Amino acid sequence: MTAVPLGIPRRLVEFTLDGQNARVPEGSTILDACRAAGKDVPTLCEGDTLTPKNACRVCVVEVEGARTLAPACSRRAEPGMTVLTDTERTRHSRKVVLELLASSVDLSTTPKVAGWLKEYEAKPDRFGPDAARLNEEPRVDNDLYVRDYDKCILCYKCVDACGDQWQNTFAISVVGRGFDARIAVEHDGPLTDSACVYCGNCIEVCPTGALSFKSEFDMRAAGTWDEERQTETTTVCAYCGVGCNLTLHVQDNDIVKVTSPHDNPVTHGNLCIKGRFGYQHVQNRD
Amino acid sequence: MDLHFGDSKPTDEERAAVDALLGPPGTAWEGADDRSDTDLRWARGGRAARERRDELLPGLHALNDRVGWVSEGGLDYLCRRLMVPPAEAYGVATFYSMFSVRPRPATVVRVCTDLVCGASLCGEVEARLDPASGVAVEASPCLGLCERAPAALVVRAGVPAAHFSPTPPLPENPLAQGPGVTANRLDGSSSNAGRAETLSPGRGLSARPAFEDELGEAGDQRPPRPPRQSGFSGRGGVGEKTYVTATLAPAAPETLTQAALAPETAPAEPPAALSVTQAGQEGLLLLNRIGKVDPTSLDDYRAHGGYAALRTAFAIGPAEVIREVTDAGLLGRGGAAFPTGRKWQATASQPDHPHYLVCNADESEPGTFKDRVIMEGDPYSLIESMTIAGYATGAHLGYLYLRGEYPRALERLTHAIAEARARGLLGDDVLGQGYAFDIEIRRGAGAYICGEETALFNSIEGYRGEPRSKPPFPVEKGLFGKPTAENNVETLVNVLPILTMGAQAYAAIGTEKSTGPKLFCVSGSVERPGIYELPFGATLGELLALAGIPDNLRAVLLGGAAGGFVRPDELDIPLTFEGTRDAGTTLGSGVVLALDDTVPLPRILLRIAEFFRDESCGQCVPCRVGTVRQEEALHRIVERTGADAAGDIALLREVGRTMRDASICGLGQTAWNAVESAIDRLGAYK
Numbered sequence: 001m002t003a004v005p006l007g008i009p010r011r012l013v014e015f016t017l018d019g020q021n022a023r024v025p026e027g028s029t030i031l032d033a034c035r036a037a038g039k040d041v042p043t044l045c046e047g048d049t050l051t052p053k054n055a056c057r058v059c060v061v062e063v064e065g066a067r068t069l070a071p072a073c074s075r076r077a078e079p080g081m082t083v084l085t086d087t088e089r090t091r092h093s094r095k096v097v098l099e100l101l102a103s104s105v106d107l108s109t110t111p112k113v114a115g116w117l118k119e120y121e122a123k124p125d126r127f128g129p130d131a132a133r134l135n136e137e138p139r140v141d142n143d144l145y146v147r148d149y150d151k152c153i154l155c156y157k158c159v160d161a162c163g164d165q166w167q168n169t170f171a172i173s174v175v176g177r178g179f180d181a182r183i184a185v186e187h188d189g190p191l192t193d194s195a196c197v198y199c200g201n202c203i204e205v206c207p208t209g210a211l212s213f214k215s216e217f218d219m220r221a222a223g224t225w226d227e228e229r230q231t232e233t234t235t236v237c238a239y240c241g242v243g244c245n246l247t248l249h250v251q252d253n254d255i256v257k258v259t260s261p262h263d264n265p266v267t268h269g270n271l272c273i274k275g276r277f278g279y280q281h282v283q284n285r286d
Numbered sequence: 287m288d289l290h291f292g293d294s295k296p297t298d299e300e301r302a303a304v305d306a307l308l309g310p311p312g313t314a315w316e317g318a319d320d321r322s323d324t325d326l327r328w329a330r331g332g333r334a335a336r337e338r339r340d341e342l343l344p345g346l347h348a349l350n351d352r353v354g355w356v357s358e359g360g361l362d363y364l365c366r367r368l369m370v371p372p373a374e375a376y377g378v379a380t381f382y383s384m385f386s387v388r389p390r391p392a393t394v395v396r397v398c399t400d401l402v403c404g405a406s407l408c409g410e411v412e413a414r415l416d417p418a419s420g421v422a423v424e425a426s427p428c429l430g431l432c433e434r435a436p437a438a439l440v441v442r443a444g445v446p447a448a449h450f451s452p453t454p455p456l457p458e459n460p461l462a463q464g465p466g467v468t469a470n471r472l473d474g475s476s477s478n479a480g481r482a483e484t485l486s487p488g489r490g491l492s493a494r495p496a497f498e499d500e501l502g503e504a505g506d507q508r509p510p511r512p513p514r515q516s517g518f519s520g521r522g523g524v525g526e527k528t529y530v531t532a533t534l535a536p537a538a539p540e541t542l543t544q545a546a547l548a549p550e551t552a553p554a555e556p557p558a559a560l561s562v563t564q565a566g567q568e569g570l571l572l573l574n575r576i577g578k579v580d581p582t583s584l585d586d587y588r589a590h591g592g593y594a595a596l597r598t599a600f601a602i603g604p605a606e607v608i609r610e611v612t613d614a615g616l617l618g619r620g621g622a623a624f625p626t627g628r629k630w631q632a633t634a635s636q637p638d639h640p641h642y643l644v645c646n647a648d649e650s651e652p653g654t655f656k657d658r659v660i661m662e663g664d665p666y667s668l669i670e671s672m673t674i675a676g677y678a679t680g681a682h683l684g685y686l687y688l689r690g691e692y693p694r695a696l697e698r699l700t701h702a703i704a705e706a707r708a709r710g711l712l713g714d715d716v717l718g719q720g721y722a723f724d725i726e727i728r729r730g731a732g733a734y735i736c737g738e739e740t741a742l743f744n745s746i747e748g749y750r751g752e753p754r755s756k757p758p759f760p761v762e763k764g765l766f767g768k769p770t771a772e773n774n775v776e777t778l779v780n781v782l783p784i785l786t787m788g789a790q791a792y793a794a795i796g797t798e799k800s801t802g803p804k805l806f807c808v809s810g811s812v813e814r815p816g817i818y819e820l821p822f823g824a825t826l827g828e829l830l831a832l833a834g835i836p837d838n839l840r841a842v843l844l845g846g847a848a849g850g851f852v853r854p855d856e857l858d859i860p861l862t863f864e865g866t867r868d869a870g871t872t873l874g875s876g877v878v879l880a881l882d883d884t885v886p887l888p889r890i891l892l893r894i895a896e897f898f899r900d901e902s903c904g905q906c907v908p909c910r911v912g913t914v915r916q917e918e919a920l921h922r923i924v925e926r927t928g929a930d931a932a933g934d935i936a937l938l939r940e941v942g943r944t945m946r947d948a949s950i951c952g953l954g955q956t957a958w959n960a961v962e963s964a965i966d967r968l969g970a971y972k
Contacts, residue, residue, distance in 0.1 A: 057950075093948040096941060097907050100915065126937065130918070153907070171371075171373055177383075178899060178913070186371075186375075
């Protein structure tokens with residue numbers, strides 16, 4: 001078990017959550033409070049290692065006195081506030097937001113979304129067969145990972161992970177505007193011409209599979225990707241002395257991808273190119 | 287931060303454009319070609335350079351003004367100079383519609399295709415222009431010239447005119463120069479249009495060279511000067527063209543085509559006062575000087591009562607100024623109607639420093655042009671108001687964020703700021719009162735969303751103009767994360783009468799909840815379109831009677847694209863914040879767009895939907911996808927009514943409700959207002 005940093009003690013904030021009294025440490029978000037109370041609020045752009053951009057708007061809740069709905073992932077709990085997480089109004093917004101997303105991008109590899117679509121009775125097809133969507137070919141310009149814009153919901157997590165929140169490489173940005181906005185590297189060129197250092201931390205945080213290992217992408221294309229048959233083993237990276245934790249995803253005795261535990265206080269799920277992609281030597285059986 | 291800049295090199299022109307703004311690079315670390323011995327011993331750049339990130343937008347303007355587009359080499363050079371990651375700068379460059387990252391001709395004609403202007407001009411001009419003429423024609427959202435529709439803006443990239451080139455920075459200390467000068471004005475041709483330059487005072491408050499000699503006679507009454515030969519610039523080669531803009535409104539295909547080929551020969555714009563039917567009339571409080579005062583003369587402004595309010599402010603002190611503004615009941619005129627006194631008080635009382643003042647002059651709501659008329663007709667009033675607001679809120683630097691489509695306002699304000707600074711009305715010691723205040727103009731680059739207060743902060747700071755989520759509110763964490771009071775132009779100029787006539791007398795004007803005078807931008811099917819000043823409480827009918835109401839009035843759009851339609855039988859709606867709210871509509875920014883029954887309503891609704899789809903920043907899902915789905919549904923029902931349209935109208939309602947409830951900012955939240963009101967109040971598609 002990894003160590004849990006305790007931090008300085010914080011005051012508790014009391015407020016009303018769905019009619020119940022809730023007490024959370026100062027600075028907690030409404031989503032933190034919901035999770036502590038065992039409530040299920042759907043989220044897509046929120047990530048455990050990043051400051052949420054609250055761009056997806058799936059987690060909206062009703063805050064009494066506010067004109068609009070508030071994103072639970074970003075809105076901090078304030079003393080005395082009254083929050084409702086499961087009203088007709090919040091359910092309506094979540095349903096339509098899920099419909100808008102599912103009608104414009106491919107959510108087939110996004111965990112949990114199928115269940116939410118069902119739960120909120122979302123019908124993405126009702127915008128008609130001509131509804132605008134991306135329909136872009138995946139970009140395969142290197143041997144390590146693939147960018148599949150068709151699956152991108154513009155959650156900004158890869159931008160934040162590559163930028164000042166973790167990697168400080170700043171190779172990824174949102175470009176363009178509105179429906180034409182895309183995630184891209186400088187001058188929208190191939191990854192190989194960019195500032196990318198192939199740490200793969202953007203893949204680690206991507207919630208939809210828009211960024212994936214080339215190995216996973218190829219296996220999915222070949223129909224051989226099967227998470228049921230995969231085992232996960234957490235070990236220590238052998239390349240240098242930092243001691244980052246690696247989680248090896250192994251299918252049929254082959255490493256198919258490498259992740260890192262997010263609760264590790266040193267790496268928080270981040271790795272470098274060697275830990276993330278340098279596993280071929282392990283399975284070189286010649 | 288180990289930045290990767292790639293191998294692309296700037297052209298000499300691009301390098302000159304960036305260096306004119308930032309000064310020549312000191313070391314190879316920030317873009318100099320040759321590595322000196324000292325460069326090999328330590329790294330330069332880092333924090334000092336990164337703190338200049340807010341010069342990214344002026345830098346992009348410098349490149350775009352010089353060559354017409356932002357190339358890979360030019361962008362990379364700018365990034366190197368400012369230590370900005372190229373991916374981020376590319377994201378910023380592609381955010382604004384006035385920049386292009388693909389090659390395009392040096393001359394771009396931006397033709398307004400919005401509600402009042404319509405779309406026909408674009409095709410006609412394109413048809414007249416030879417494809418080899420080197421002119422690109424682009425459709426533009428509202429250019430803010432609705433009273434003289436149809437409007438077009440011609441921009442020809444080129445070298446800045448020589449007499450406006452900045453003083454070369456001292457080579458030994460390029461950073462001390464400050465942000466310097468973007469000279470992007472044309473030579474003194476016969477046209478008033480497009481004489482424009484940006485003069486940044488820099489972060490310091492040191493006085494900059496005054497430019498009165500060049501600009502002093504640039505008033506509306508100015509006699510035409512003979513066109514100057516182009517190619518006289520010291521930097522550009524012989525025969526190189528200078529940067530020119532020309533505003534044409536009303537624009538006809540012939541004149542516009544001619545202006546596109548030779549913008550320096552474009553006819554002069556009519557004086558700003560022509561947009562004010564009431565000009566010269568007694569009893570006006572906000573428009574009283576327009577038409578009477580020379581907008582280029584500080585002395586004339588003072589002769590017409592200018593700077594009396596600032597003297598009052600200094601006499602009573604900042605706390606009393608805030609109390610006067612609060613007692614006067616001044617509500618923000620940008621659309622949100624937030625009490626200005628409360629905003630100022632909240633900013634002034636923040637312990638964190640420095641405080642900033644931001645003037646939101648990014649007037650981009652289709653149908654709005656009042657701020658432009660004030661800035662063009664009475665620019666010193668805005669400078670004085672900003673000084674008072676800065677004094678009250680404890681700010682020493684004010685940013686004036688001006689939309690990029692207003693070259694004449696830019697020219698007038700730049701001149702006014704330079705002159706005020708030269709006369710000690712801005713700078714280290716305003717009016718000898720020991721209060722330091724200066725104003726820096728920032729040019730927007732074509733993005734409606736940048737009128738949203740937090741998006742505007744991001745834009746100034748050199749990021750994509752995406753709104754931030756609130757809380758924290760700007761009074762606590764605004765521009766550069768510091769306490770910031772942001773007010774729109776009309777709100778600020780209301781402070782002058784408040785201080786000169788006293789809060790009580792001001793509050794006696796209008797109604798109890800909406801005090802003071804209000805500016806309305808009347809356009810569309812009326813006889814005398816223009817900007818009107820009325821005390822709050824006048825009815826819509828009274829206003830339209832002033833402007834000349836048509837017999838066949840079909841509808842009135844109140845508040846612009848983000849507002850709502852009302853019927854001709856609702857003209858007794860009082861034009862107050864509470865009166866319009868009670869009537870289930872909004873006053874918004876003061877747009878009154880009259881449509882007669884010859885205007886096809888579905889086309890107007892489609893244009894509104896297209897506008898929001900175009901202008902959505904794309905950050906949040908309800909707005910990014912919702913605006914697209916709204917436009918699609920309107921396309922489907924454009925020719926349908928009744929039961930055929932019912933399904934799509936139900937869909938529009940569901941998507942509209944979600945946009946209103948779940949979008950991050952006002953753009954998405956209001957994107958469905960006008961369409962909904964057309965369905966509910968006008969019975970569109972019935």
